[in-house]
Amino acid sequence: MTIVNAVVQGIFLGAFYAVLACGLSIMFGVMRVINLAHGDIAVLGAYVVFVIVQSTGMSPLVAFVVALPVMILLGYVLQLTVLERSLKSGILTPLLATFGLSIVIQNLLLISFSPDVRSLGGNAGAITTSSWQVTGGLSVSALGMVILVMAVLLFGALQLFLSSTRAGWMMRATAEDADAAELVGIDSRGVYARATALAVAIAALGGLFLAIRSVFDPVSGPTQLIFAFEAVVIGGMGSLWGTLLGGLALGVAQTLGAHINPEYSALTGHLLFLAVLIVRFGGGRLSLRMAR
Amino acid sequence: MTLLRVEELDCRYGLLQAVRGVSFELAQGETLALIGANGAGKSTLLRAIAGAHRPHGGRVLFDGVDVTSMPAHRRVSLGIALVPEGRRLFPSLTVEENLRVAAARRGRWNVQSVLEVFPLLQPRRHMAAANLSGGEQQAVAIGRALMSNPRLLLLDEVSLGLAPIVVDAVYRSLADIIKEGTTVLLVEQDLTRALNVAGRVICMLEGRIVLEGEAASLDRDRVVGAYFGLKQPA
Secondary structure (H helix, E strand, O other): OHHHHHHHHHHHHHHHHHHHHHHHHHHHHHHOOOOOOHHHHHHHHHHHHHHHHHHHOOOHHHHHHHHHHHHHHHHHHHHHHHHHHHHOOOOHHHHHHHHHHHHHHHHHHHHHHOOOOEOOHHHOHHHHOOEEEEEOOEEEEHHHHHHHHHHHHHHHHHHHHHHHOHHHHHHHHHHHOHHHHHHOOOOHHHHHHHHHHHHHHHHHHHHHHHHHHOOEOOOOHHHHHHHHHHHHHHHOOOOHHHHHHHHHHHHHHHHHHHHHOHHHHHHHHHHHHHHHHHHHHHHHHHHHHHHO | OEEEEEEEEEEEEOOEEEEEEEEEEEEOOOEEEEEOOOOOOHHHHHHHHHOOOOOOEEEEEEOOEEOOOOOHHHHHHHOEEEEOOOOOOOOOOEHHHHHHOOOOOOOOOOHHHHHHHOHHHHHHOOOEHHHOOHHHHHHHHHHHHHOOOOOEEEEEOOOOOOOHHHHHHHHHHHHHHHHOOOEEEEEOOOHHHHHHHOOEEEEEEOOEEEEEEEOOOOOHHHHHHHHHOOOOOO
16 A cells, blocks of 8 residues: 555656656757756746745745746747857757856856745645545645646646647647748747747746745756656657656656655666666667677 | 849858859749759759748849848748748648648638649548658648748749659649749759740759740750750850
8 A cells, every 4th residue: 555655646746747847848849959947947936936925925826827927028038038049059059058047047046045945835825734644555635636637737738739729830830840830931939939938937837836845945956957857758858748757757766766765766766767768769779789 | 013033142051152143033923933953053042032041142022022131931921932842841730730830821722722722632631741642742832832822932843752643733733823823933853844834934054044035935955955054056
């Protein structure tokens, strides 16, 4: 029964990773950009919500709705000022640019908010503490359920957007062939800017969940980025449903590892990631080398 | 009335000069064929007119408007559409999505009327473009360009890689489109087809125009000579 509990908790944890990974997956899928500042943008989102909560006393979930336009605007500005320019100069430049951005965000947060560890768990009210005791060894937390439901809704809505709206087709068309998309009248700059704005907004949602379910500080970003990146790779780069499944698989792997020994939590997640990498990308070459 | 005017156009890829000082005009309703050997600069010229290639010098005027530095998607809304070489469909989108995503201007052409001109696409309507045959893909590519209701349709080697019987079908549909009054500028390797479909022919060699004339008045030998850059007795 405790194994079942570990799997259930892993699914909740994995839903959180999937939300974190979602924006990363969108930016990679549409622009082939790996945004190394993604984790820091999520943490920045958490701080924006934190500031709103501190100054108005509203619930973090409501504060997130207020923060959303700010994050969307930030996404547009990020695309039009930094990413668009770096995209023109090859595949390495966006990596360097977002790496630099990551450092800039961390240091701005350090200056503005000090290195103190914060949390919004206490402000979120009953959802952080409520849970249902299903049986002796299995309990389901309200927050876990909220995050899981939000994650499924998020990925479902994105799927619907991409498969059934003209704006979604435009995004897929640009992702597949930006040059040809321009030739049929699609403003690829605009599509890229919308994709980044969407990714930043979803990253902020990930930041909100991070802030409610645990703690954050100005340098929490890179850790979140690693888990998000692992979820994207496990699920298959650029595939949306794959990212959801990848996040869930990573979460379950971590809680199962922690079930064996709490120290193994992150390790089992990394091992799953490496196993997927070897099977998917390195398998053929590896076996060739062994044959020699 | 002049719809398209190209003035002293220069196009380069790094040090390679693909188009050298090309000037020509295209009247409303005209059909012009660009012919020439591989590497003569035909595709580059077409891409520069559509906005997919930024020219190094010269001007492109469309309906009196200087569009030389206008991005491709805005030229589409003015009424320029290119069917690119190699078709360049969006593989994961269905036939209908490929068409509907391109509907930049309203007019005679919509999903229904495109499917009427290319009836072979009707049963493939909800199939991903990646799973179509070459001929079907070419039909979608032309249909996709028509969806923006272009005043100027640029066609780059629409017969490339297709079986002759399919090329016949594509050209039959093209004849209908030309009859509708759309101005067409096409690049075609097949000389006979080019001379049949076009009112006027421009032959390019090494980035320059070497021969220009009414399709009916040009005799085949002169065109072949210009095509291969053979010296002509005056």
